[in-house]
Amino acid sequence: MSNDSELSQNTSDAYKTKATTRKKKTEAVQRHEPCEPCDALPACFERHVRYGLSRGEVARGELFQALAISVKEQMLDDWRETRIKDSRYENKQVAYLSLEFLMGRALGNALLNLDLEQESRDALSQYCVSLEDLEEAEHDAGLGNGGLGRLAACFLDSCASMDLAVTGYGIRYEYGMFAQKIVDGYQIERPDRWLREGNPWEVRVPHHNVTVRFFGHTESYVDKNGRRHMIWVDTHDVLAVAYDMPVPGYRNGRVNALRLWKAEATDDFDLAEFNQGDYTEAVACKNLAEQITMVLYPNDASENGKELRLRQQYFLSSASLQSILKRWVHHYGTDFTDFAAKNVIQLNDTHPSIAVPELMRLLVDEYGLEWDEAWAITTKTMAYTNHTLLPEALERWPVRMMSQMLPRILEIIYEINARYLDLVAHHWPGDGAKLASMSIIQDGPDPHVRMAYLAIVASFSVNGVAALHTQLLKSGLFKDFYSLWPEKFNNRTNGVTPRRWLAHCNPGLAKLLTSHLGANWVTDLSQLTALNALTQDASFIQKWRDVKQANKATLAKMIAQECGVEFDPTMLFDVQVKRIHEYKRQLLNILHVIHLYHQIQQGNTEHMVPRCVLIGGKAAPGYFMAKLIIKLAGNVAHMVNCDPVVAPYLRFAFQPNYNVSAMEKICPGTDLSEQISTAGKEASGTGNMKFMMNGALTIGTLDGANIEMLEQVGEENFFLFGLNAEQVATARCDYQPKRIIENSPALSDVMALLKSGHFNLLEPGIFDPIISAIESSDDQWVTAADFDSYRLAQEAVAKAYKDPKKWTQMSIRNSAASGRFSSDVTIAGYRDEIWKLT
Numbered sequence: 001m002s003n004d005s006e007l008s009q010n011t012s013d014a015y016k017t018k019a020t021t022r023k024k025k026t027e028a029v030q031r032h033e034p035c036e037p038c039d040a041l042p043a044c045f046e047r048h049v050r051y052g053l054s055r056g057e058v059a060r061g062e063l064f065q066a067l068a069i070s071v072k073e074q075m076l077d078d079w080r081e082t083r084i085k086d087s088r089y090e091n092k093q094v095a096y097l098s099l100e101f102l103m104g105r106a107l108g109n110a111l112l113n114l115d116l117e118q119e120s121r122d123a124l125s126q127y128c129v130s131l132e133d134l135e136e137a138e139h140d141a142g143l144g145n146g147g148l149g150r151l152a153a154c155f156l157d158s159c160a161s162m163d164l165a166v167t168g169y170g171i172r173y174e175y176g177m178f179a180q181k182i183v184d185g186y187q188i189e190r191p192d193r194w195l196r197e198g199n200p201w202e203v204r205v206p207h208h209n210v211t212v213r214f215f216g217h218t219e220s221y222v223d224k225n226g227r228r229h230m231i232w233v234d235t236h237d238v239l240a241v242a243y244d245m246p247v248p249g250y251r252n253g254r255v256n257a258l259r260l261w262k263a264e265a266t267d268d269f270d271l272a273e274f275n276q277g278d279y280t281e282a283v284a285c286k287n288l289a290e291q292i293t294m295v296l297y298p299n300d301a302s303e304n305g306k307e308l309r310l311r312q313q314y315f316l317s318s319a320s321l322q323s324i325l326k327r328w329v330h331h332y333g334t335d336f337t338d339f340a341a342k343n344v345i346q347l348n349d350t351h352p353s354i355a356v357p358e359l360m361r362l363l364v365d366e367y368g369l370e371w372d373e374a375w376a377i378t379t380k381t382m383a384y385t386n387h388t389l390l391p392e393a394l395e396r397w398p399v400r401m402m403s404q405m406l407p408r409i410l411e412i413i414y415e416i417n418a419r420y421l422d423l424v425a426h427h428w429p430g431d432g433a434k435l436a437s438m439s440i441i442q443d444g445p446d447p448h449v450r451m452a453y454l455a456i457v458a459s460f461s462v463n464g465v466a467a468l469h470t471q472l473l474k475s476g477l478f479k480d481f482y483s484l485w486p487e488k489f490n491n492r493t494n495g496v497t498p499r500r501w502l503a504h505c506n507p508g509l510a511k512l513l514t515s516h517l518g519a520n521w522v523t524d525l526s527q528l529t530a531l532n533a534l535t536q537d538a539s540f541i542q543k544w545r546d547v548k549q550a551n552k553a554t555l556a557k558m559i560a561q562e563c564g565v566e567f568d569p570t571m572l573f574d575v576q577v578k579r580i581h582e583y584k585r586q587l588l589n590i591l592h593v594i595h596l597y598h599q600i601q602q603g604n605t606e607h608m609v610p611r612c613v614l615i616g617g618k619a620a621p622g623y624f625m626a627k628l629i630i631k632l633a634g635n636v637a638h639m640v641n642c643d644p645v646v647a648p649y650l651r652f653a654f655q656p657n658y659n660v661s662a663m664e665k666i667c668p669g670t671d672l673s674e675q676i677s678t679a680g681k682e683a684s685g686t687g688n689m690k691f692m693m694n695g696a697l698t699i700g701t702l703d704g705a706n707i708e709m710l711e712q713v714g715e716e717n718f719f720l721f722g723l724n725a726e727q728v729a730t731a732r733c734d735y736q737p738k739r740i741i742e743n744s745p746a747l748s749d750v751m752a753l754l755k756s757g758h759f760n761l762l763e764p765g766i767f768d769p770i771i772s773a774i775e776s777s778d779d780q781w782v783t784a785a786d787f788d789s790y791r792l793a794q795e796a797v798a799k800a801y802k803d804p805k806k807w808t809q810m811s812i813r814n815s816a817a818s819g820r821f822s823s824d825v826t827i828a829g830y831r832d833e834i835w836k837l838t
Helices: 003-030 041-052 060-087 107-114 117-127 131-135 147-161 271-275 284-293 303-332 351-366 371-381 399-405 407-427 432-438 451-458 467-477 479-484 498-504 507-517 525-534 538-563 586-601 624-641 660-669 687-693 706-713 725-733 737-742 745-755 768-775 783-801 804-816 823-835
Strands: 093-097 166-171 179-183 186-190 210-214 217-222 228-233 236-248 255-265 343-348 382-385 396-398 448-450 461-464 489-491 572-577 611-616 650-655 672-675 697-700
Touching: 041 060, 041 117, 060 107, 060 117, 060 131, 060 236, 060 255, 093 147, 093 303, 107 117, 107 131, 107 147, 107 236, 107 498, 117 131, 147 166, 147 236, 147 255, 147 343, 147 498, 147 823, 166 303, 186 624, 210 303, 217 407, 228 351, 228 407, 236 284, 236 303, 255 284, 255 303, 284 303, 303 343, 303 351, 303 396, 303 399, 343 351, 343 371, 343 823, 351 371, 351 382, 351 407, 351 451, 371 382, 371 407, 382 451, 396 399, 399 407, 399 448, 407 432, 407 451, 407 479, 432 479, 448 451, 461 467, 467 479, 467 489, 467 706, 498 507, 498 660, 498 687, 507 525, 507 538, 525 804, 525 823, 538 611, 538 650, 538 660, 538 804, 572 660, 572 783, 586 611, 586 624, 586 650, 586 745, 586 783, 611 660, 624 650, 624 768, 660 687, 672 687, 687 697, 687 706, 687 804, 697 706, 697 783, 697 804, 737 745, 737 768, 737 783, 745 768, 745 783, 768 783, 783 804
Parallel strands: 093 166, 093 343, 166 255, 343 382, 382 461, 461 489, 572 611, 572 672, 611 650, 672 697
Antiparallel strands: 179 186, 210 236, 217 228, 236 255, 396 448
16 A cells, blocks of 8 residues: 555544544434533534524524534634644645635535534434525625636645645635626626625634735835845735634545635724814725725726725735745744745736735845845745636736835836846847747836736746646747746646535435445545446436436526526526636527527427526626626527427526526536637636536537547547637638628528517617627637537537437446546646645
């Protein structure tokens, strides 16, 4: 047995011993024998219910709070032991910096990982409420926007479950991603105050608070040894208050932490001004400080929005790095010789890349290191993950803004850039254009700092998140950097945790898998390959279908409640849920719905497979076209669902306020997963992996992780369509969508229906921007070019769905091939190839 296996076995055995002890204590409580209250979940729960009542009666919300606090208390001993073990630096520590952590609800995941589900049901038995009902009382933690934040949450789960010393660092947003309301078909943003009833999982740790500086100016002085020092003075200081949330591993005794920072004023308000009657000015500093962590991703269409977002990024980076360095100094003093050997700072996308100059500032200005020594530590500690192929999505900050808000940081960036450009000049002698294109500072009338370039220059590792994405980074977006430092670039294809996205969200399928494969698949998803041997087992196929039908019924119930549309579980469930963006091409999906609607109206239903189409997602508040696509979806859905002729063949719904908890019901009940982005635009995708894991079939382009999914499951179990990335680039050179539309009878009919105003009879002209975009030669999403290929692939979907046995076999094979996309596999790659952890 390998050392890793022995360690894993020993850890598992220790956890089982604790679990057995806890079970005995629980049984003792049930027999009314004496036991310390916090040692058994039922006793903890009863105590918190007894002393937590506010109205003399038990409300669902109070029961949830009592159970959540009780579950957290079950983790405290392991959490403390984990913290003590990691503080010795026996193993390298990883700090995972991310502006998003889309954690979702924590209760169900914690019960699964801690093996406390049955004890929780026992504790609830006398209150006439099910565990499932109680889970619904929890608010989704509003700490993320989409795939980036959900990936970070999956990674934390895998790190804890794989016994790795990894701490997440993020922001404790008071208001999360907005709550989406659909009014007259339009997206309306409402505040998502997810903390309004408190967060039972967090622990405030004020002894870890730090101060973050803004504004002011820099001064220099020369010490007695002739060394020049820079000091940052007259700053506006903000207090970063630390809140920790536990991240339990899967039944192994490790409890990692997600540290979230809240911004508070260093002083609550100016009492003298308050007493003089100037109430507004007295609390101005407090309000300005607290704005930093008030809202997730403020709309950056305005200058104020941009400034606030930059403040958020620096606040997160500075607070986290100060905390990391304070911990080091507490253990080793100011000797940073081994710091890089024992620490890795992983930057999750470009948002926290300002951590690079901040680490330099702390090491040089605060701890007195020489520049070269500090730079050597920084470049051996920082690692950068890129998540986008869209140049406009890369962070760029105006020099004028940074010079006012972060003057010392800007000075350090200029120094980094000067030294780095010297290297570039030696590599490409006399090439001024190369120097300009690769400079961290983008010159012009309004110079900007290219934050992605800063991250690449300072990091020892730069990774993409899918094979195609990484290749396109090396050959396109970061081609020159790859030429300069090819050894830095590597690929780590994303993954999703099988604990939440299969074991927890799909208990029926999890039970079926365990009955045939044993329980170890939860931590080793490669074991699902054994399902391939069951694709000819008629009994197993029927059980698989029964699970799927039950999940579809659950999903149909949710759609009826939230959308007012009746989905028939016997119909094909065709689903696309993700952030609304033109490159993700919800529009292409809607055009196909219009095509089906038109075919039904024309009486062409002889071979049609009835289907229910679901689209869900949020559009950025300032993204006009994305919000108009939502409006189109709503209007088309109204026409489809109100027509009794259409109803037997087609239903269409837009899921409002799509979030993690909704996805936990959606992906188990989906037959067909839509992953139809324009090839070369999606970095990876993780929703595609969740659907695949739960047995959905995919219709998709050769984009992001779709390519690797196709390789794993085989073309015969995947519905491929559309141009590939190279073909898209070629097509864009002479793109003539009007000619494509003229040559496609199906698309011509769809466009004619759109232009006729059929879907906006009382709102003339509102969809003209969408029509113009489809017909424009500048349409970089090549929607028209891919329509017919997409339509033919959908016909292949319908043909396959007519054969229940064949479809179920394809479903099983998709799940069997999903092991490659477990976040455990992804994290193993980070552990071995980037972080070099033992």
